[in-house]
Amino acid sequence: MPEGAEGEARDGELLHLVLDYVGKIAGERGADAQLLLMADMARGLLACDRCSLWIADGDELRTRVAHDVDELRIPLRSGVAGKCFERGKPIVANDPAACPWFNPEVDRKTGYETRNILAVPIFGSAGNAIGVYQAINKREGEFGGHDLRLLMMVAAYSGKSLENARLLEEVEQTQNELVHLLGEAGEVRSRETGNHVKRVGELCYILAREMGLPPRDCDLIRLTAPLHDMGKLGVRDTVLNSPNPLSPEEYEEMKLHTQIGERFLARSDRRVLRVAAQIAGCHHEKWDGSGYPNGLSGEEIPLFARICALADVYDALVNDRCYKKGWPQERVEALFRAESGRHFDPKVVEAYFRCKEEFPRVSRELLDG
Numbered sequence: 296m297p298e299g300a301e302g303e304a305r306d307g308e309l310l311h312l313v314l315d316y317v318g319k320i321a322g323e324r325g326a327d328a329q330l331l332l333m334a335d336m337a338r339g340l341l342a343c344d345r346c347s348l349w350i351a352d353g354d355e356l357r358t359r360v361a362h363d364v365d366e367l368r369i370p371l372r373s374g375v376a377g378k379c380f381e382r383g384k385p386i387v388a389n390d391p392a393a394c395p396w397f398n399p400e401v402d403r404k405t406g407y408e409t410r411n412i413l414a415v416p417i418f419g420s421a422g423n424a425i426g427v428y429q430a431i432n433k434r435e436g437e438f439g440g441h442d443l444r445l446l447m448m449v450a451a452y453s454g455k456s457l458e459n460a461r462l463l464e465e466v467e468q469t470q471n472e473l474v475h476l477l478g479e480a481g482e483v484r485s486r487e488t489g490n491h492v493k494r495v496g497e498l499c500y501i502l503a504r505e506m507g508l509p510p511r512d513c514d515l516i517r518l519t520a521p522l523h524d525m526g527k528l529g530v531r532d533t534v535l536n537s538p539n540p541l542s543p544e545e546y547e548e549m550k551l552h553t554q555i556g557e558r559f560l561a562r563s564d565r566r567v568l569r570v571a572a573q574i575a576g577c578h579h580e581k582w583d584g585s586g587y588p589n590g591l592s593g594e595e596i597p598l599f600a601r602i603c604a605l606a607d608v609y610d611a612l613v614n615d616r617c618y619k620k621g622w623p624q625e626r627v628e629a630l631f632r633a634e635s636g637r638h639f640d641p642k643v644v645e646a647y648f649r650c651k652e653e654f655p656r657v658s659r660e661l662l663d664g
């Protein structure tokens with residue numbers, strides 16, 4: 296085949312590969328999954344052994360994604376990646392031993408042999424370097440200008456995703472903290488203390504995962520379950536913290552916390568708060584229809600609320616309160632068996648018994664302050 300035709304065929308292959316990956320990347324929502332696909336694309340385009348994406352994190356560079364190795368951390372200006380980051384310029388090291396910045400220590404530790412390296416900086420929208428893209432061991436021959444251009448294209452593409460991911464993480468973390476603060480505001484006035492709302496979120500997450508819910512839903516219930524009792528903000532102190540058993544009237548007032556929370560949260564159109572509203576409104580409904588406020592039964596009760604019902608009861612019973620000692624897990628389990636199909640959705644109870652070993656860990660890690 297004449298050289299020009301061969302080159303065109305190779306370009307056609309590369310284009311096909313890029314388009315294939317662009318389609319896959321567009322279908323992924325998670326930043327890490329997207330960045331890993333980009334690393335796969337770079338490895339395919341450059342026909343090399345490994346690619347890694349390093350991001351600046353304080354005074355270190357750490358791998359955000361990397362083929363075949365666990366997370367690596369290096370001082371910000373060390374090694375080929377560090378030098379590339381510091382100078383904001385690509386580095387081609389086809390003979391690493393002759394490269395003053397190559398650190399052979401990593402190969403010695405991992406038993407891997409680095410034959411050649413190509414590193415290009417990743418720039419943020421403000422024009423500053425935010426990380427480094429590195430390709431290692433071209434399968435045939437050495438890294439050249441064509442490889443450099445391809446890797447710069449992937450680095451530019453990844454830079455955008457990285458910045459978006461960082462912004463999204465920031466927004467999500469802010470959202471999570473606000474939700475927890477809101478949930479705690481509901482608890483702080485009652486005798487449920489400390490980390491109860493966070494623990495209920497974690498326990499719901501474990502149950503949802505065990506029941507095979509999609510990862511997005513597992514994250515969503517972890518975020519929203521801590522708001523289940525925020526309607527307690529609207530219940531009078533004398534009722535909320537009554538040292539005596541509640542009178543029938545007081546009990547009716549206490550029950551209102553479900554509707555108060557639901558109404559408050561449902562004022563928003565945001566999906567997160569709508570789901571939280573459902574949980575707040577229905578976490579005291581019971582599978583057999585004997586719960587409150589609406590006497591819903593079975594699958595009329597939203598699934599998230601059925602999960603939260605069990606997690607909430609578990610956490611309230613196993614932990615000490617100023618008015619009672621915590622129950623041993625076995626005693627709570629006897630209650631779950633007896634109440635399966637009555638208070639609780641039998642499928643949630645079954646899920647609990649499959650993953651119950653994970654529950655005490657949550658209590659240990661999120662102790663009451």
Ligand SMILES: [Fe+2]
Nearest residue numbers: 523524578579
């Ligand atoms: Fe409640």
Ligand SMILES: [Fe+2]
Nearest residue numbers: 487523524607
């Ligand atoms: Fe609760």
